[in-house]
Amino acid sequence: MELVRKALAQGLFRDQDTAVILYDLDRLAANFAALAAAFPSRTRHAFAVKACPLPPILQLLAGLGAGAEAASLPEIHLALAAGFDPSRIVFDSPAKTGEELRLALKLGLFINADNLDELARIDALATGLGVVPRVGLRINPQAGLGRIKATSVAGRYSKFGVPMSARDDIRDAFARYPWLGGLHVHVGSQGCPLELLVAGAGTVFDLAREIEQEQGPDRLAVFDLGGGLPAAYRDGDTPPTPADYATALAVRCPGLLDGPLALVTEFGRMLAAPCAVAASRVEYVKRQPGHRTAVVHLGADLFVRECYNPKAWPHRTRLLDSGGQAKQGRPGLWHLAGPLCFSGDFPVRQARLPAIAPGDIVVIEDVGAYTLSMWSRYNSRQMPRVLGFGQGRFSVLREREEPQDVVRFWLGSGGAV
Numbered sequence: 001m002e003l004v005r006k007a008l009a010q011g012l013f014r015d016q017d018t019a020v021i022l023y024d025l026d027r028l029a030a031n032f033a034a035l036a037a038a039f040p041s042r043t044r045h046a047f048a049v050k051a052c053p054l055p056p057i058l059q060l061l062a063g064l065g066a067g068a069e070a071a072s073l074p075e076i077h078l079a080l081a082a083g084f085d086p087s088r089i090v091f092d093s094p095a096k097t098g099e100e101l102r103l104a105l106k107l108g109l110f111i112n113a114d115n116l117d118e119l120a121r122i123d124a125l126a127t128g129l130g131v132v133p134r135v136g137l138r139i140n141p142q143a144g145l146g147r148i149k150a151t152s153v154a155g156r157y158s159k160f161g162v163p164m165s166a167r168d169d170i171r172d173a174f175a176r177y178p179w180l181g182g183l184h185v186h187v188g189s190q191g192c193p194l195e196l197l198v199a200g201a202g203t204v205f206d207l208a209r210e211i212e213q214e215q216g217p218d219r220l221a222v223f224d225l226g227g228g229l230p231a232a233y234r235d236g237d238t239p240p241t242p243a244d245y246a247t248a249l250a251v252r253c254p255g256l257l258d259g260p261l262a263l264v265t266e267f268g269r270m271l272a273a274p275c276a277v278a279a280s281r282v283e284y285v286k287r288q289p290g291h292r293t294a295v296v297h298l299g300a301d302l303f304v305r306e307c308y309n310p311k312a313w314p315h316r317t318r319l320l321d322s323g324g325q326a327k328q329g330r331p332g333l334w335h336l337a338g339p340l341c342f343s344g345d346f347p348v349r350q351a352r353l354p355a356i357a358p359g360d361i362v363v364i365e366d367v368g369a370y371t372l373s374m375w376s377r378y379n380s381r382q383m384p385r386v387l388g389f390g391q392g393r394f395s396v397l398r399e400r401e402e403p404q405d406v407v408r409f410w411l412g413s414g415g416a417v
Ligand SMILES: *Cc1c(COP(=O)(O)O)cnc(C)c1O
Pocket: 048, 050, 051, 069, 092, 186, 188, 189, 190, 226, 227, 228, 229, 266, 267, 268, 269, 270
């Protein structure tokens, strides 16, 4: 809220900005520092690019010593452009093409293979290129589902990874490919309790022990714990900290944190989600018996998950007047309705706010991850201006789109306006 007020005072949340997104860069740096402090110093913390692909955010994290977790060709290029050394980029994806793998091998990225056929493909490509690949294998520990089905990937069935039930095939793969040196696990994102994350890592740690017993104590080089630590979206949420996670891992997986294996994490949400708010001007207020609706400029374009699955993705909201001062008054229940032609377009349902008037500013918190990165082009609205505040000053992280930017998007690279 403080940031919104400051941005208004400095003329950066301009009259033409129907909405803005504001990142607290100091908080992002502090979150990264807390993560780094919780794990041994040899750990590579690869930021999940999909959580927030804004180049200045990636640059900031690269400067802090982070790595990057990329899951598509453009995410690899975003990471390279942001200054991540290829050796610090981890390439995950369940659908890697030959073209993508060839680039990853040439650049020397660390590749987490999703399945056994991908290992065979990597083997052939690496032989052709004359390189020794750096590869881990994603294991589905089949540890169970979290609270949110759509973001849980470690049930008995998952589209990701090789299930633990194929244990013999996994051990055979390690026997066959001497360059296969890592194990990778990612249990889910938001809604996975600490016990589930630790159980998943524990199962794969046991597998690592088995492989080492069978194939030699130096058989493995890398253990990738994935991401999945949650963020607090509601008052009263008390998500586990990185230190809580490391403590629990040390108990369940003795020798993992203080042993010789190189460690990788792939957090996105816990680092970035708490670091941004979205602020929208209220265009209209509508009253019907039993319903109060504020029409705002952010809807299912920015809040895709929230609109389709509102129970799982609540956000705290605040109300400011047009000058950025907190509005007082008896709270009531308000529908925040987005601008799109779609009846499910409510970024927040039943927000408890004082009486809203046109021109007020609604602030939606914890939008730093998996919101802008999921931007939908439906209705072709302009992506809002994104501001960052760090070390005492604002910067424009991404300028508001002009209508011509959107026209160009739909024309594609071959089109002419
Ligand atoms: C999405 C994802 C992550 C990041 O998850 P967070 O919940 O943002 O920490 C890490 N690794 C893999 C493989 C993922 O799919």
